[in-house]
Amino acid sequence: MTQDDQDATGTQEEAGDQPGVTGRLRVLATSDVHSHLLGFDYYADQEHPGIGLSRTAQLIAEARKEAAEAGDIAVLLDNGDWLQGSPLAEPALATDSALAPAIHAFEVLGYDAVGLGNHEFNYGLSALSRVLSALPCPAVSSNITPLSADDTLPVHKHLILTRHFRRATGGQDGVAEVKIGLLSVLPPQTMLWDADHLAGRLHVDDMLRSAKAAISDLRASGADVVIALAHTGEGDDTARDGMENALRPLSRLPGLDAAIGGHTHLLLPPPDGSGRDWEIPVVMPGSGGSHLGVIDLGLRQTPQGWRVEGGSAALRAVAHQTRDGLRPVVSEAPDLVLALRDVHEQTRAEMAAKVGTLSEAHHSYFTYFAEDRALALIATAQAAAVQPMLLKSEYADLPLLSAVAPAKFGGRAGPLNYTDVPPGEISRRHVADIYSYPNELRCIIVNGHQVRDWLEMSAGLFNQLEPDADARLLADPARPGHNFDVIFGLQYEIDPREHARFDAEGRRLHEGPGRIRNLQWNGRPMHGDQQFAVAFNSYRSSGGGNFRMLMDAPGLPLPPQMIRDVVGAYVASAHDLSAVFPAPWRFSPDLGVDAIALTGPGARRHLHELPENVARSATELDTGFLALKLRL
Structure with a gap:
C-alpha cells in the first residue's frame, strides 16, 4: 500500500509480498454514489468537499497509475445505487430522451462493469432498461428474474472480464490471460420497496443462493478469480433465507476471492481499525463518492491456471474531517466536471x-x-x-x-x-x-x-x-x-x-x-x-x-x-x-x-x-x- 491509502486499514497480507506471486489484480470499487457525481450540494447550492465521483476520480487515476507502473491489472467496478439520489439525476430521468448523468461519468472514468442496487428500480423498469441500454460498460445482476420476456433487463447474470498480464511468465509472446468473474446481488426486499414498479414483473431471489450458483457457473466457465458486487450490508454471521444484509455469510462462500459491500453506506475496513476479520478481502466504500475501495489480489500462475495468493483491502478518502470541518484531500477531475457542466447548470437553474x-x-x-x-x-x-x-x-x-x-x-x-x-x-x-x-x-x-x-x-x-x-x-x-x-x-x-x-x-x-x-x-x-x-x-x-x-x-x-x-x-x-x-x-x-x-x-x-x-x-x-x- 502507498501513502495515498488514506483512512486505510489493510486486511490479509499484502498481495505483492507473497512468495511465488507472478502478478497482481487491483480492484477499484465505488458504491452507493447516488448520482453525487460532482462535489456539489444542490440543496445548499454550494460546493461539498466530502462527496462527488469527480473527487473519487482523482483517487482512481492515482490507483490506476500505481498498478500500471507495477505491471499489474486494474479493473474499476461500481456496486449499485448509482442512478438515484442527487437532484443532478432528476432532469434526465424525467424525460425519455436525455442520458442519465451517471452514464457520462462511467464513460469518462472508464468503468469495467457495474452492479445494480435497490434504488436503481425507483423509477420503474422502463426507465431502468433505457438507462442500462445506454451504459458504456456491462451491468451485472445475479439475483433478478423477469416474470415475462417484456420485462427482461439488459443485464448479465454473471460476467467474465478477460485481461492480460504482459510481465507474467508463460503465455504467448510474454502475455498471460486472466479471467475475472463477476457476480452481483441486491436485497430481495427490493420487491417490497418498489412493489409499485415490480409486482408481477420481476422477482428478486435470495442473495446467498444466487451468489453460490453464480460462483459455481463462473468457475465452470473458467474464471480464475471471482469477485462479488454485493449490494448488502455486513449483517449477521448466520445465513438465513431472505437476508437484507448478508455480506458476512456471503464472504464465506467457497470459491469467492473478494467482495465489495454496500447498501448501508458504512466504511469497510473501518478507519479506526475496529471490526472483525474477514476471510477474504472486503471493502465497503461509504456513499456519495466519499471513498474509493482498493482490493489487491496476488496471483500465481500454475499449470492449472491462476491462483489467488493473498490479498489486501483498503479505503482511500476524498476528504478528512478536521476541527474546522471537512477538508478535501483531492481536487475534482477536470474532465468529469467538463462532461457534466451543462447538466450541472441545468440542475442548479431548476432547483432555483x-x-x-x-x-x-x-x-x-x-x-x-x-x-x-x-x-x-x-x-x-x-x-x-x-x-x-x-x-x-x-x-x-x-x-x-x-x-x-x-x-x-x-x-x-x-x-x-x-x-x-x-x-x-x-x-x-x-x-x-x-x-x-x-x-x-x-x-x-x-x-x-x-x-x-x-x-x-x-x-x-x-x-x-x-x-x-x-x-x-x-x-x-x-x-x-x-x-x-x-x-x-x-x-x-x-x-x-x-x-x-x-x-x-x-x-x-x-x-x-x-x-x-x-x-x-x-x-x-x-x-x-x-x-x-x-x-x-x-x-x-x-x-x-x-x-x-x-x-x-x-x-x-x-x-x-x-x-x-x-x-x-x-x-x-x-x-x-x-x-x-x-x-x-x-x-x-x-x-x-x-x-x-x-x-x-x-x-x-x-x-x-x-x-x-x-x-x-x-x-x-x-x-x-x-x-x-x-x-x-
Missing part, C-alpha cells in the same frame, strides 16, 4: 425556481428530541393532499393522521447531512432539502393497535437509557433515522427507559409496557378498535423499514403524486403555513436519565430554540458532529 415563502427556519438538527417544523410541514401537506380523496371514499368518517420520518439526520452520511432551510423566499432546492426522497403519497387504514405498534417500532430508534447511569447516545446508530416515523394528529410520549418492543427487522422482542405512553387522539386515550386513515409514503407502504404491523392493511387509492411535489404545491398555494400540525410527541417528563444527542455544526445557529442548559452543553467532536447533553 421560486416556490413560496416560509416565515420560520425549517431544519432537522433537533429532530430526535425537539420540534421539527420541516416534518410538521410535510405532514400537513400530505394530509391536505389526501383529504379530498378521503372525503369521497368509504372511509370519509375516519380521522386523518399523517406519518413522516426525517430524511436528513446526520448518521452515516455525516455532520452536514441535515435539512436547513432559512426563513424567507424558498425555491425548489429548499423543498428538496425538506423532502429529498422520490417517494409517492399513500394512505393506509389502520386501527389503534396497529398505530401503537407503529409508534413502538419507530421508538426503537432510541437506545435504552438507565437512571443514574453515565450518559449514552440517545439514538442507536444501527437504526436508520428514516425509520423514525412521527405520526401527526396524535399526542403521545416516549419513555426510552423501557426495552424496545421491536428490533430493526420488525420482530417483536418484548411484551412489556413498551415505550409509548399517554397515546391520545383528540385529547382522549386511543382505543385499540378505533380506526384511522394515515397519509404516509410509498417506501413505507411497500414494506420499507420492516413495519410488519402495516402488512395487509387496506389502502385508499390515490392518484400518483410525488411527496416533494405535494409539499411544494402546499407552500405555493399560499396556505397559512403557521397552521401546521402541532408537534405530536415528547419524552415522558422527569425520567431521571442523561443522554447525548448528536447533531450537525449548523445547529449552532439554532441553539436558541433549546433550553439554555442544553444549548450551553454543545461540544464539537472530532467527527465533525456537535454533541448536546440532555437531561430527560
Whole structure:
C-alpha cells in the first residue's frame, strides 16, 4: 500500500509480498454514489468537499497509475445505487430522451462493469432498461428474474472480464490471460420497496443462493478469480433465507476471492481499525463518492491456471474531517466536471425556481428530541393532499393522521447531512432539502393497535437509557433515522427507559409496557378498535423499514403524486403555513436519565430554540458532529 491509502486499514497480507506471486489484480470499487457525481450540494447550492465521483476520480487515476507502473491489472467496478439520489439525476430521468448523468461519468472514468442496487428500480423498469441500454460498460445482476420476456433487463447474470498480464511468465509472446468473474446481488426486499414498479414483473431471489450458483457457473466457465458486487450490508454471521444484509455469510462462500459491500453506506475496513476479520478481502466504500475501495489480489500462475495468493483491502478518502470541518484531500477531475457542466447548470437553474415563502427556519438538527417544523410541514401537506380523496371514499368518517420520518439526520452520511432551510423566499432546492426522497403519497387504514405498534417500532430508534447511569447516545446508530416515523394528529410520549418492543427487522422482542405512553387522539386515550386513515409514503407502504404491523392493511387509492411535489404545491398555494400540525410527541417528563444527542455544526445557529442548559452543553467532536447533553 502507498501513502495515498488514506483512512486505510489493510486486511490479509499484502498481495505483492507473497512468495511465488507472478502478478497482481487491483480492484477499484465505488458504491452507493447516488448520482453525487460532482462535489456539489444542490440543496445548499454550494460546493461539498466530502462527496462527488469527480473527487473519487482523482483517487482512481492515482490507483490506476500505481498498478500500471507495477505491471499489474486494474479493473474499476461500481456496486449499485448509482442512478438515484442527487437532484443532478432528476432532469434526465424525467424525460425519455436525455442520458442519465451517471452514464457520462462511467464513460469518462472508464468503468469495467457495474452492479445494480435497490434504488436503481425507483423509477420503474422502463426507465431502468433505457438507462442500462445506454451504459458504456456491462451491468451485472445475479439475483433478478423477469416474470415475462417484456420485462427482461439488459443485464448479465454473471460476467467474465478477460485481461492480460504482459510481465507474467508463460503465455504467448510474454502475455498471460486472466479471467475475472463477476457476480452481483441486491436485497430481495427490493420487491417490497418498489412493489409499485415490480409486482408481477420481476422477482428478486435470495442473495446467498444466487451468489453460490453464480460462483459455481463462473468457475465452470473458467474464471480464475471471482469477485462479488454485493449490494448488502455486513449483517449477521448466520445465513438465513431472505437476508437484507448478508455480506458476512456471503464472504464465506467457497470459491469467492473478494467482495465489495454496500447498501448501508458504512466504511469497510473501518478507519479506526475496529471490526472483525474477514476471510477474504472486503471493502465497503461509504456513499456519495466519499471513498474509493482498493482490493489487491496476488496471483500465481500454475499449470492449472491462476491462483489467488493473498490479498489486501483498503479505503482511500476524498476528504478528512478536521476541527474546522471537512477538508478535501483531492481536487475534482477536470474532465468529469467538463462532461457534466451543462447538466450541472441545468440542475442548479431548476432547483432555483421560486416556490413560496416560509416565515420560520425549517431544519432537522433537533429532530430526535425537539420540534421539527420541516416534518410538521410535510405532514400537513400530505394530509391536505389526501383529504379530498378521503372525503369521497368509504372511509370519509375516519380521522386523518399523517406519518413522516426525517430524511436528513446526520448518521452515516455525516455532520452536514441535515435539512436547513432559512426563513424567507424558498425555491425548489429548499423543498428538496425538506423532502429529498422520490417517494409517492399513500394512505393506509389502520386501527389503534396497529398505530401503537407503529409508534413502538419507530421508538426503537432510541437506545435504552438507565437512571443514574453515565450518559449514552440517545439514538442507536444501527437504526436508520428514516425509520423514525412521527405520526401527526396524535399526542403521545416516549419513555426510552423501557426495552424496545421491536428490533430493526420488525420482530417483536418484548411484551412489556413498551415505550409509548399517554397515546391520545383528540385529547382522549386511543382505543385499540378505533380506526384511522394515515397519509404516509410509498417506501413505507411497500414494506420499507420492516413495519410488519402495516402488512395487509387496506389502502385508499390515490392518484400518483410525488411527496416533494405535494409539499411544494402546499407552500405555493399560499396556505397559512403557521397552521401546521402541532408537534405530536415528547419524552415522558422527569425520567431521571442523561443522554447525548448528536447533531450537525449548523445547529449552532439554532441553539436558541433549546433550553439554555442544553444549548450551553454543545461540544464539537472530532467527527465533525456537535454533541448536546440532555437531561430527560
